[in-house]
Structure formats: structure tokens, C-alpha cells
Amino acid sequence: MTETHSIIIGGSSGIGLAAARSLTAAGHRVTVAGRDLDRLKAAEAAALGVTARQLDACDPVATRAFFAAAGAFDHLVLALGSSSGMGPFASLEPAAVKRQFEEKVFPQLFVAQAALPHLAETGSITFISAVSSRAHMPGTAGLAAANAAIEAVVPVLAVELAPRRVNCVAPGVVDTAWWDFLSADQKGAAFVDFAGKTPVKRVGRPDDIAAAIGFLIADSFMTGHCLVCDGGLLLAG
Ligand SMILES: NC(=O)c1ccc[n+]([C@@H]2O[C@H](COP(=O)([O-])OP(=O)(O)OC[C@H]3O[C@@H](n4cnc5c(N)ncnc54)[C@H](OP(=O)(O)O)[C@@H]3O)[C@@H](O)[C@H]2O)c1
Numbered sequence: 001m002t003e004t005h006s007i008i009i010g011g012s013s014g015i016g017l018a019a020a021r022s023l024t025a026a027g028h029r030v031t032v033a034g035r036d037l038d039r040l041k042a043a044e045a046a047a048l049g050v051t052a053r054q055l056d057a058c059d060p061v062a063t064r065a066f067f068a069a070a071g072a073f074d075h076l077v078l079a080l081g082s083s084s085g086m087g088p089f090a091s092l093e094p095a096a097v098k099r100q101f102e103e104k105v106f107p108q109l110f111v112a113q114a115a116l117p118h119l120a121e122t123g124s125i126t127f128i129s130a131v132s133s134r135a136h137m138p139g140t141a142g143l144a145a146a147n148a149a150i151e152a153v154v155p156v157l158a159v160e161l162a163p164r165r166v167n168c169v170a171p172g173v174v175d176t177a178w179w180d181f182l183s184a185d186q187k188g189a190a191f192v193d194f195a196g197k198t199p200v201k202r203v204g205r206p207d208d209i210a211a212a213i214g215f216l217i218a219d220s221f222m223t224g225h226c227l228v229c230d231g232g233l234l235l236a237g
Pocket of ligand 1: 009011015016033034036037055056079080081082107128130171172175178179
């Protein structure tokens with residue numbers, strides 16, 4: 001039996017790194033990619049058996065070369081993102097919203113495109129959006145627009161790229177470096193606030209989202225779906 005090879009772009013931290021660990025434990029060969037070399041080395045140490053490769057997914061030439069070097073593979077996880085574009089609509093900087101698209105939406109889409117010639121017909125693509133796409137939370141209009149854009153593409157690609165499967169996970173609030181634009185005190189206070197509003201009474205852990213990613217990869221009858229994994233935050237209104 002041939003080995004299943006999964007590639008996680010944005011796999012050196014947070015949700016992508018947790019997915020790398022759980023897919024390795026499930027027997028996959030896993031390659032993770034990110035920009036920062038120190039983070040990549042730490043990821044290789046934290047997730048034994050994972051191969052780390054440097055890539056800026058905003059660079060289309062480098063991205064095509066990355067996949068050409070990787071060769072044929074089975075599953076693609078798009079875990080890269082951006083914290084730009086948050087804030088009240090009245091004072092939202094157009095440049096910050098543009099960055100959210102340039103640092104998350106466009107690279108997720110164009111990485112998926114660059115991967116296609118090498119992605120197995122029996123394989124899958126898993127995008128990572130965010131529950132802000134539908135959470136009607138004040139201060140998240142920029143994030144809502146970007147993450148809804150990713151989710152809109154998923155059913156289209158599930159049909160267009162079939163029999164490859166295309167899915168998405170929409171995480172709620174998860175304790176990762178994504179929140180490092182806040183000070184430690186602000187982050188702690190925000191998490192206490194979100195945990196209080198969330199039916200499961202805690203914020204997410206990267207492993208929670210990795211389990212949802214693993215499910216979508218493993219179930220060969222799942223395609224065109226966006227799986228919300230938010231501890232019930234959406235229900236809190
Ligand atoms: N944490 C949350 O509460 C939350 C909630 C909803 C959705 N999400 C989404 O979940 C996804 C994963 O975020 P996370 O929370 O795990 O954040 P994270 O811990 O900051 O991880 C982001 C990963 O993406 C990589 N990355 C960023 N830009 C890249 C680029 N241009 N090329 C290659 N790699 C790149 C980062 O490594 P380098 O910086 O070294 O490149 C890192 O490995 C993001 O799309 C985020 O928007 C997160």
C-alpha cells in the first residue's frame with residue numbers, strides 16, 4: 001500500500017501544526033510549510049516525522065516550485081491566515097481589509113491552484129476560513145468578507161475539481177499565535193469573554209480544529225462542505 005502524503009501550508013504553528021501532529025499519528029507522511037525558519041525547525045521537533053519546508057505562499061513562483069519539488073501527493077490543508085482587517089466598520093482601514101485578502105484569501109486560492117497538477121484524484125483540499133463569515137459580530141466585517149469569500153468557493157471547486165474533494169473548516173476562537181496582535185493581558189481578557197459566551201465554556205484548542213480537519217480528510221463521502229467547529233459560539237447570538 002502506498003503512503004498517504006498530506007501537505008499543510010501554514011503548518012508551523014497553531015491549527016496547522018496540530019493537524020500535522022494528528023495526521024502523522026494517523027499514519028500520513030506530512031510536509032508542513034511556512035515562512036519563518038525557526039518556527040519550521042520547532043515544528044519538526046514538536047511533530048516528529050513531519051518534514052518542514054520554507055515557503056511564502058504569497059509568492060506564486062515559489063509556490064509552483066514548491067509543489068513541483070514535492071511531487072505527487074494526496075491531501076492539501078490551507079491553514080495560513082492573517083490577523084489584518086479587524087475593527088469597527090466606521091474606522092476600518094481599506095488597506096487592512098485588502099491585506100486580509102492578500103494574506104489569506106488569495107494565497108489559499110492560488111496555493112490550491114498551484115497544487116492541482118500534483119494532487120491525487122482521490123485526494124482532498126481543506127480550506128480554513130473562520131466563523132466570522134457568519135457570526136454577525138461587531139468589529140469583524142473585514143474578516144467576515146474575507147472568510148465568506150473562501151467559503152463561497154468551496155462548493156464550486158467541489159464540483160469543478162471532482163472527484164477530488166474540497167471542504168472547509170470554520171473555526172471559532174482558538175488559542176493560537178493568530179491573537180498575538182493583542183498584549184498577553186488583552187488576549188487573556190478576550191479569551192475569558194469568549195469562553196463565557198461559548199456554550200462549551202472555553203475557547204478552542206488547536207487540536208479541536210485538527211480533529212475536524214482530520215475528519216474531512218478521512219471521510220471520502222464528504223465534499224463541498226464547510227464544517228463549523230466553534231464550541232457553539234455561533235449559537236450565542
Ligand atoms: N486562532 C483563531 O482564533 C482562528 C479563528 C478562526 C480562524 N482561524 C484561521 O485559522 C488559520 C490558522 O491560524 P492559526 O490560528 O493556527 O494561526 P497561527 O498559529 O498564526 O498559524 C498560521 C500559520 O500560517 C503560516 N503562514 C502565514 N502566512 C503565510 C504565508 N504567506 N506563507 C506560508 N505560511 C504562512 C504561519 O507561519 P509563518 O508566519 O512562519 O509563515 C503559521 O504556520 C488561519 O487562516 C486563521 O485565520 C483562526
